[in-house]
Amino acid sequence: MRDQLDSAIRTTCPYCGVGCGVLARPDGAGGLTVEGDPDHPANYGRLCSKGLALGETMSLDDRLLSPQVHGQSTGWDQALDLVAQKFKASIAEHGPDSVAFYVSGQLLTECYYVANKLMKGFIGSANIDTNSRLCMASTVAGHKRAFGADTVPGTYEDLEEADLVVLVGSNLAWCHPVLYQRLAAARAARGTKIVVVDPRRTATCDIADLHLKLAPGSDVSLFNGLLAHLAQSTAYDADFVSEHTDGFAEALSQARLDDLKSTGLTAEETADFYQLFAKTERTVTVFSQGVNQSSSGADKVNAILNCHMATGRIGKPGMGPLSVTGQPNAMGGRETGGLANMLAAHLDLENDDHKAAVQSFWGAPTIAQKPGLKAVDMFDAVADGRIKALWVACTNPAVSMPDADRVRDAIKACDFVVVSDLTTDTDTARLADVVLPAAGWGEKDGTVTNSDRTISRQKATIAAPGLAKPDWAIFAEIGQRMGWAEAFDYDGPAQVFREHARLSALAGKFGRDFDISGLSTISDDDYDSLAPTRWPVSAIRTGGRFFGDGRFFTPGGKARFVAVTQRPPAAVTGPKYPFRLNTGRVRDQWHTMTRTAKSPRLSRHLAEPFLAIHPDDAAAIGLAPADLALVTSPTGRAILRVFITEDATPGAPFAPMHWTGETGPASRVNALVAPAVDPVSGQPESKASVVAIAPFKADWYGFAVSRGKPALATDYAATMRTESGWRTELAGQGQPSSWEELAQSLFAVSGEPETLRSATQTRLAFWDGDILQAALFVSDQPVMVARDFVASTLNAARPNVLAARPSAHMPDPGPTVCSCMSVGRNTILAAISGAPSASIDQICEATGAGVTCGSCRPEITELMARFKLPVAAE
Template sequence: MSRVRTTCPYCGVGCGLVAEHLPEGGVRVSADADHPANLGRICVKGAALGDTLGLAGRQLYPEVDGGRVPWDAALETAARKLQETVREHGPQAVAFYASGQLLTEDYYVANKLMKGFIGAGNIDTNSRLCMASAVVGYKRAFGADVVPCSYRDLEQTDLIVLVGSNAAWTHPVLYQRIAQAKQDNPALQVVVVDPRRTATCDIADLHLRLAPGSDAGLYAGLLRAVCEQRPLAAAQFAGQEAALASAQGWSVDNVAHYCDLDRDVVTDFYRRFVTAPRAMTLYTMGINQSSTGSDKCNAIINAHLASGQIGRVGCGPFSLTGQPNAMGGREVGGLANQLACHMQFVPQDIARLGRFWGSERIAATPGLMAVELFDAIERGEVKAVWIMGTNPAVSLPDSDKVNRALAACPLVIVSEVSAGTDTGRHAHICFPALAWGEKNGTVTNSERRISRQRPFMPPPGEARADWWILAQVARGMGYGAAFGWQHPHEIFCEHAALSGFENAGRRAFDISGLADLTREQYDQLSPVQWPVNAAHPQGSERMLNEGRGWGVETRLTMVPVTPQRYREANAPGLVLNTGRYRDQWHTMTRTGTVPRLMQHSPLPRVAIHPEDARRCRVTDGQPVKLTSPCGTMTGFAQLTDDQAPGTLFAPMHWNRQFASESGVNSLVAGHCDPHSGQPESKQTAVTLSGWTPTWQGWLFSREPPALPTSISRWRLAQAGVTWLRLASDTPDCGSVQAWAAARGWQLQVAQGEGMCHLLAWQQGELQLALYVGSRCPEVDSDAVLAAFAIPPADPAARHALLAGRAAQPAAAAGRMVCSCMQVGENAIREAIEQGCDSAAALGRALRCGTHCGSCIPELRAILAQRVRVTDRSDQSAR
């Protein structure tokens, strides 16, 4: 158990990791140099996984109606209530909502129970929010949900186009592979297509800063340009004539106008693509999260089909998966509009699945997809929902409506690692699930590579595996014969056998070559790319190399695309884009608890172009409010030229455990792609306004204080101390002082016009520190936090602390840039002044950028800023 090879639980890159128990306690997590996905690389989130393994905030025992109960009672209650719901209202009144955080074995059991024995298609997943449009694009073009590429293609191509992907932050290890490939081969060209200038642009030879949502027009024009250079043979692809006709109107001039791009920039991009011997397009949420996301995916695929940039080394349309096991969930049928192992809702597949599972209750029609599922809960049509490993109360669009729906639902079951999530607040039954490091099973990454997640920590408290919980409930519902597994190895082998059952090459997904693994072979399974079968016993690196697809029409298919604006294109206001921060993950239930992961971006900042800020009378750092017809969120202004005028960007991560009103999905309407059901999270019309609270400030407290709802708060992670940023329109902050006084603490207060500083002591230990003013005071947070551990002894030091500073102030680190090596912006600027003129030089001097590399784009941006300042100074001198 001292060294265990496992797989990262974050994005879909699927990095191999090594977990090592340290002699002094704790776990060190490092990159697995032998894993083909990351080849020894690691990102800052992966490197900090050892800091997430504590039990603070864990759900450790079953609960029913808010009270702790034995496992038997919780399982019996769940099984009985689900059966009662089916008996009284029919199987369509029950739904499961799963997660790309589940292992394949967990997913398989959930899908089998819902679609095979409850008999409804109502199991969907948070992968609907990130990958559903990519699935539709692949299925329409290839006849199957098949990613044709491999990561090794990135090192063997001539052109990489990143569309709607800030890979430097969202898939950082993959981005580092691309950066290394470009360094090794300077002829490799990189094009970034994104309305924002992001960190990914650091390695770009060309950045197309197109109008939000206009990507389909860009690729329709590319299809026309390709066919002008390389006319296609007649009927080479199914749908070819209609697809080419749909692209004819997309001349360079029309594309430039539609995308709000310079004509020469469009021409340059098309020239690079058409002349590249090998080209890849990497795309993710910026394409998928759209009301026309499926068509955007097919517009990309059309250009690759027409150009022959597919099925060859270094070629292809490559959808980057957002979650560690989103593809594994797709393989087992975890989406509501598919059956297990790439089978569909057609009579022959329904009958085939019934024969394999021994069930006559196989769902005959697709179920409710994520947004429509929670709409059905709100309408009272779905009366029981089981939510597993995800936080839809935060992550789904129109999240205020989702919370109302869950609050009114007669039965909400939650299987969760973290206690007290926004979703868990609505649970009638809560099951404690295993977390990463405790789980045992498999995941599949973006390149179809199946890897093992292995346990290296014992189950804490009464936590159990998701597959076990599901199987026990299934047994309680009377389906025990089909759910009798004793180990995840048995589930995996059943899944593998099903993939090859009556297949004979008709379905792309086939891992029947793994169906007879022994327990020992399963435990030692090396990463492998599917298909794994008699034809491909060692797996398959890339697919479509024979130019044929799957299904009735084996020819590959071109899909006619009519580019359309986003749904709220004509609405007044600014266009809000939502996305991820570099060091955070989903709704922060894991990463938000790690102090060093909060240092780079500790608050939800709204990126605003300076022109829009001036027009809206907003200053940098000021609290702001965003409003849409769905709701409101608060954040802090970040003025930057990286934003295009008329657009905003806000992070998706903040939930009610970390902020009182910063959930970005409270703004986003539930507009969905009609083919994929994926919501349009990337373009929302909002109103921006500056907020000038009556007072703002900082609160540090040894225990969470009782604050009235009139005070807005944002929590920053810190072990042993509750650290809050506060703001309010109430006349004063007396409620905090009253709360401290009521606890009998000795108060030390400094008050003046528009300010109040307060320290609370008990037996010489600092219990609380409060610093507020009409503007947010500048406070040496390091000094305050240190005082909770080692209280200042002399009166002068206490007076300095009351002022919010150390008795002997140290040099400020400034904004954290390198989370791995704890290097702040001030040290970086000082090193530049002393002669460091490159990211490599800064790495040698300060070690920043030498671990995961995620901060390298930011280091280069600071260097470039220094160069611009020097140039301006030189010009002024002349």
């Protein structure tokens, strides 16, 4: 077994901030086999469905293999000379603040470092921001206000050592599945109590002892009430507060003014939570995007931190606040100064001593003198022409930013746009003047830092295709062409990492938290074999927790309570926009799906953009299951499939944000999201925009499968991959001249189709001999066919596709529930029916579902509750 582990390439997953270790083995044909690394301290061999499917995402069918200038392939010299010339010309004519970089939490730390050095130290502007601004900027602001530095106090081990874990705005089961597995295991082993604070019931609630379904945006009231309760309880640590903190009296006074009625919770619910928190010393509070993505996100963070500081429950085993990030290297971006208001090594951009020290270290001709434009403000500046040249690296803001339509139009109108990415097939890359082929996961070397400060290596496992280069090298070559050859003369990522580590020694000298100077002399060989390492790494200390000793990074060394008060979301509901939209992720997809959508397995569970809405709201609007809804806001519109569920909060529907112009052009959810931001952190409020909802009056509905990628040219269309092609949902207003012509235009097929017609439905199949090229099913109602079966017919020889369902002797597994093992709903229901008294473990063992990733177990539990046959009384 050890020989097998040693033969694999140890690397790190490119998805969420858990930072799971991966064992990758090239298959010799450009692909990989993937499994979890049992020795990595983040996951100990576990992977989620997305991580397990990484090997299925390595195809080159849409990869950019050479630089493109105005849509034409060219060499690197021509493309980079043009980029350097355009940026230099803009700076010369309009100043350094006329250019900007918008980068990504999916960049490696070395790439972040070079980009930040180029912009802040040599161009001399702080106009570099990151899509991590959309993820965790409010946590950064809250940490700095309370602790004096952006420091994560605890570790993942605290989840196993806590007696109570409070999950706030965190659907851990879907968004950080491996941490969910660790927590579920701790609950089973030692009886850990779990509280979920979330406006909607999520899969995470499956293991919760208490679900507080609070009103959207009312977290500050809830935790202010908790602070007031703790101050009167035996949990209050008067010695810690007096010796190690400032501002408690002011924070408590303000907290007592908030009205708990704004939470929408009953007095019994809040009392149960407050008593449980007060009596449980080993308490961890995990928080994520439900807290951060708010116009009062920083205040929400500080309301949580206040409660831990009041009880002294911070920096000790099983105690403390723990922010979990959505991006794989959001932390690395924070360490290198990737945010517009930060310097590298957690140093302060507004501190003259810090700026002078960093400028001297870099030997830079200048240094940014003020914070740059944060993400929303940056694209406002692109829109109004203040930014003349924009470089977007490894992200897709034309889809992922709030007010996405305006952002798309701003990028399109910008004087000069560079995109470095894996493909030209993104909404953003299509708008660029120059597109540069970047190396992706599995092709590049560097480090990432996860949510508990563990630095891990991400390694190249296969050769980068075509002319693709790592992002650090692309930024470095531009730095050289702009006149700073010596400063950007790197021979590899290890050299960049050493410089990054040496710079962090400045933080140590200034008494700051981020110091990895102990790695500053690491050799290339030791860098290559670097084991997961939790920072800090210095002569003073290595790893561990922060603040258990009561020492903080404020000027006086004391933590600061922050007086906060409940503020409602920025947008106000009313007759025109009566609903408050919550947005987020689904279990098996990632961001704008440029990688995960390549895996047919990941596309089966939820293959279409949807609106999860409460039955009462659906009834009032006149929506039935599987209808289409037209959702409008002051900034945009989207058409979404209706999913009616009591898990949704009345008045607050939910929609996932993954679909793009490539996969669902009418369903770009961030077009609905207003660009309101937290005044401290600049993080957008992505979970509380106001919307109106109405039925989308389609004249026809369709479902199709096709061997080639379809043209999404109908009023509503959403497509996903299958093993041999694509499956597509369609709808339209107005009847086309003929269904045959529509199919031919959408799927690029020809010839006379096999046809089956009834009074309500038309079914067409296009063949090339015995090979199915495309099939289209249309009706005046949402089409009822066995979708997974129809998709599978692309693999068969002359299948009976127009039957639209398997024959009696062919089992239909039904819609996928378990993506890891491709187990369908019907298979699970059959097991439940055949063993009415079986436990969930027995059902999972019998079907193979829920035994790998475990993220589907809440859905299996729900199926058992809904469909399990009663056991006859004896």
